[in-house]
Amino acid sequence: MKISLGPVLFDWGRKGLTAFYELMAAQAPVDIIYLGEVVCSKRSGFEADELISVAKKIKQAGKQPVISTYGLVMSEQEQHFLREVIAQAKEEQIWVEANDMAAIGVGEGGELVAGPHINTYNGETMDFLADVGVNRVVFPVELPATAMKTIIDGQKGAGLESELFAYGRLPLTFSARCYTARAFNLHKANCQFKCADFSDGMRVKTQDGKGFLNLNGVQTMSDPLYNLLGSIDLIKQTGIDIIRLSPQSQNMVEVVHIWRDCLDGRMDAEEGITRMAELTGDQSGFCNGYFYDKPGLDFIANPA
Amino acid sequence: MDKVEVLSPAGNLPSLKAAVDNGADAVYFGFRNETNARNFEGLNFSEKEARQGIEYAHKKGSMANITLNTNPRADDPSAWYRTVDVAAEFGADALILSNLSLLKYARERYPKLPLHLSVQASVSNYEAINFYQRHFGITRVILPRVLTVEDIRLLSEKTSVELEVFAFGGLCVMTEGRCFLSSYVTGVSPNIQGVCSPAKSVRFEHQGGQLQTRLGGVLIAQYEKGEQAAYPTICKGCFEANDQVYHVMEEPSSLNILEMLPEVLDAGVTCLKIEGRQRTKSYVGTVTKVIRQAVDAYYKNPDQFRVKGAWQKVLNAASEGSSHTLGTYEESWQ
Known part of the structure; x- marks a missing residue:
């Protein structure tokens, strides 16, 4: 089973991202690293040529780089950026993760990954995506393990790789409105780049004080970290090829090591979860419900 | 100049008739199962009613579109394919759909059936529209509520596909069809089961003089005595963020495009859609009539x-x- 590092969904800036990818390329036992802005085109991440150059360094470190793209594409500038980065990636034989059908359209016939924001809910959709250049599918986070297994088993020989979002704050949806700006009574057009002050997003609690959601600009996420570390047997039975860990600002190298050790049987899941809880020191704990066809925010402690 | 089309919702046959009788150019409806995104108790059409509805609309010079906008279940997609077959057989004027496998099936099997790309595909740019047009020959796209009127104007200059926009009704503020908020707290998704915030997961509870609304056990909002309580959906909930308690995403309000009607029509829109297949016959009739009057x-x-x-x-x-x-x-x- 391979491990991928999903795209950084938060606004860490060019400097933060550069340091993160240097560290991960050198020290994290992952097979695949996704990079590129998914949430908001206003953020000061990498330009197209910078993305390509970081991707090449990742390749030199022996890992597969994949360029991730926007989850919600609206403007001419965003479409221009897609065309530019996809053309450059093609030249360097680097795969591109589509998170809006615009990227499937622009990258058609190239080497594509259908990201978690592309609606892959059944085997026939997988077969169609294979026909337009998709090599790998990251399932929508709300899809239960049973449906994933049906899809994987039922593919008509397309043989697409399947990837599972297994760790991190769940990317639940996008909006045109920026909720981080709204929390400061600002509009998106004049957001003052508030996202940069929230390296793991802004917590939303219910009025009875429970951690609930997480605001990340135009994206809404789960507050608890989704964590399928206790579900490795079921992940393997489901036929998943790759598990995706979504970057958080702290301890990602250690988190990856725990996953690698658990996957390879060097550590049992219980110990892994305890160590991870210590590392993240997380107030809201973990959730894993989606995988078991339950509400996503549920945590099933002893999954059968 | 070509008049914009007024498209009204129908949750049942009486609503369909109310829409047609009050001046709807077209109506849209779905079947009584998981194949459409208003899969509510006691709502929607049987096949017999669908046939009658289409007949009624056609007799009065209106069009009838069938809604098929959830994703087929991985283990048994038969009800979804059946809906495509029925839409073609009954002579629907368009099929509204979003899933890639269904689009492919509909295009290959029924090349003459007009396909409208559902808002559940959340397509908001011309590169994506071009893709769907190239592969499936879609003739219309229903735009998600993410674009400004200016965005819509620019989009219309870049595509020959007709643009349909929401004019009135419930306001989804997310990328529809790609929003997991409902399943996050209830386990039920508009994208799979065709239901957002199902009634069976809703609780109204009195707590110390206040009324609390809950969805899947999660506290969505609380109201003082005399305040009007909204149906609890997450995107209209009142939560705490950044040390304030407020409607973090959006207030519980409806969309109403009338004040910008000239700008919206000038932007190159082909069709104004009224939301609300889950609403009453009287809502459908009343709203259709007003939008008809305003457009005329x-x-x-x-x-x-x-x-x-x-x-x-x-x-x-x-x-x-x-x-x-x-x-x-x-x-x-x-």
């Missing part, structure tokens, strides 16, 4: 168009939360 008044004399107070009064009364917004059509909303 605009074309009679575009330069002199003014929104009438009487129209707004009727529409406000039909709104959820009794307040309205222009939503994302106005950039400052974002």
Whole structure:
């Protein structure tokens, strides 16, 4: 089973991202690293040529780089950026993760990954995506393990790789409105780049004080970290090829090591979860419900 | 100039008739199962009713579109394919759908059946529209509520596919079809089961003089005595963030495009859609009538168009939360 590092969904800036990818390329036992802005085109991440150059360094470190793209594409500038980065990636034989059908359209016939924001809910959709250049599918986070297994088993020989979002704050949806700006009574057009002050997003609690959601600009996420570390047997039975860990600002190298050790049987899941809880020191704990066809925010402690 | 089309919702046959009788150019409806995104108890059409509905609409010179906008279940997609077959067989004027496998099936099997790309595909740019047009020959796209009127104008210049926009009704503020908020707390998804915030997961509870609304056990909002409580959906919930308690995403209000009608029509829109297949026959009839009057008044004399107070009064009364917004059509909303 391979491990991928999903795209950084938060606004860490060019400097933060550069340091993160240097560290991960050198020290994290992952097979695949996704990079590129998914949430908001206003953020000061990498330009197209910078993305390509970081991707090449990742390749030199022996890992597969994949360029991730926007989850919600609206403007001419965003479409221009897609065309530019996809053309450059093609030249360097680097795969591109589509998170809006615009990227499937622009990258058609190239080497594509259908990201978690592309609606892959059944085997026939997988077969169609294979026909337009998709090599790998990251399932929508709300899809239960049973449906994933049906899809994987039922593919008509397309043989697409399947990837599972297994760790991190769940990317639940996008909006045109920026909720981080709204929390400061600002509009998106004049957001003052508030996202940069929230390296793991802004917590939303219910009025009875429970951690609930997480605001990340135009994206809404789960507050608890989704964590399928206790579900490795079921992940393997489901036929998943790759598990995706979504970057958080702290301890990602250690988190990856725990996953690698658990996957390879060097550590049992219980110990892994305890160590991870210590590392993240997380107030809201973990959730894993989606995988078991339950509400996503549920945590099933002893999954059968 | 070509008049914009007024498209009304129908949750049952009486609503369909109310829409047609009050001037809808077209109606849309779905079947009584998981194949459409208003899969509510006691709502929607049997195949027999669908046939009758289409017949009624056609007899009165209106069109009838069938909604098929959830994703087929991985283990048993038969009900979804059946809906495509039925839409073609019954002579629906268009099939509204979003899933890639269904689009492919419909295009290959029924090349003459017009395909409208559902809002559940959340397509908001011409590169994506071009893709769907190239592969499936879609003739229309229903735009998600993420674009400003200016965005829509620019989009219409870049595509030959017709644009349909929401004019009135419930306001989804997310990328529809790609929103997992409902399943996050209830386990039920508009994308799979066709239900957002199902009634069976809703609780209204009195707690120390306050009314609390809960969805899947999660506290969505609380109200003082006398305050009007909204149906609990996450995107209209009142939560704490950044040390304040407020409607973190959006207030419980409805979309109402009338104030921007001239700009929206000028942007190159082909069809104005009224939301609300889950609403009553009286809602459908009333709202259809007002939108019809407003559209007709605009074309009679575009330069002199003014929104009438009487129209707004009727529409406000039909709104959820009794307040309205222009939503994302106005950039400052974002």
